[in-house]
Amino acid sequence: MRNYLAAFQWMAFMIAGSIAAPIAIADLFQLSPDQTAGFIQRTIFILGIAAIIQGVIGHRLPINEGPAGLWWGVFAIYAGFSGTLYDSSGEILTILQGGMIFSGIFFFMFAITGWLTKLTKLFTPTVTFVYLLLLILQLSGSFIKGMFGITKDQPTIDPLVLLGSLFTFSIALYFSNHNIQWIKRYSIIIALIIGWLTFIFIGKTVSIQDYDTHFISLPELFAFGKPTFDIGMIVTSFFITLLLITNMIASIRVMEEVKIQNNEEPKKRYSMAGIASGFNQLLGGFFSAIGSVPISGAAGFVSATRIYALFPFILGSVFVLVISLFPSLMSIMATLPAPVGYAVTYVIFINMVGLALVEFKKERKQDRAMFVSGVSLIAGVGAMFVPSNAFVNTPVVVASILNNGLILGTIVAIVTEQFLLWKNNREITTQENT
Structure with a gap:
């Protein structure tokens, strides 16, 4: 029974953190309600499969997959090319499908040639500290805006949403530090349910909209049409893959600190994770979804719930996969208020700050670590304040880096x-020679 409760908690965490991306992208491309429902279903379906693949043959750690923010950014940039560089949004979506397929191929190349393993050596404690801190800072804006009830349609603070969010946050914080172990273990799902019920009570949930009348609906292959292989997108996919590898390595490194695995050779773990990510990118292209990436926030989730076992994670991923096949269930899950998800995730990311500081303390050369951190944090955080429209006339690859403070700061x-x-x-070599 304990494993099933933990799996259900994983399922809720995965879906709550992933449902916003397909909805936002569908809005960018002005997809119809039916197309939006299908896009959400395919994305959740892929995330379930991707997590299972990584858990069974990839890194074999409890790290959930989520829509890659990099792909989200590329989708957003290319949406602006409709009617200018490309004839229609439909054509762009087929090009993006082709881009994800090539990203999968590039992942295989990096993993098989051994280059992926070599990149792992660059992730020292200092770099991991910078990555984690930038991740927290980048997402903190979304957490606070979401808890304030600020959206595209609601540009001002919604007091009722704020009160509901603060109540949910307090509940999550209280249960995550509870003296009774089973309450602490399932604090996330308890907080999500109480928060959801609270928002239903205050009338701040959306109504259930079941666009698909079928009891079971299988995801469609190439829903936007046959993939188009555009040379510009292929080049973009190469660099996006490099950045996704950076994200993947960081997520694994952080989880290894939370859940030490001495029975797995590090080189093999990263190589297998790269191969698994290759399959996952291919699935994103084949099923017209969003390319996935291991989520670093999983370390905070595991740290908060103390659920270190792999089995509940895989079982939860199976639940995600199964639930995506039932349109009615997906429609219910889509009504989970975003502020509830943000409030609960806020608590999870509090543990991430501690993980970041632990990484910094590992560095022996503190002077060098402070200098590197100062340079990269200023660059990364500064980039977060630059408006997206400043990169309208820059190449997609450049925009993907400069418009992403997390990636820019990590590279710096x-x-x-x-x-x-x-x-x-x-200098040491010169002194020895003299």
């Missing part, structure tokens, strides 16, 4: 630290 941290290490080694 890696480059700065490697330069300092090279400089230090050169």
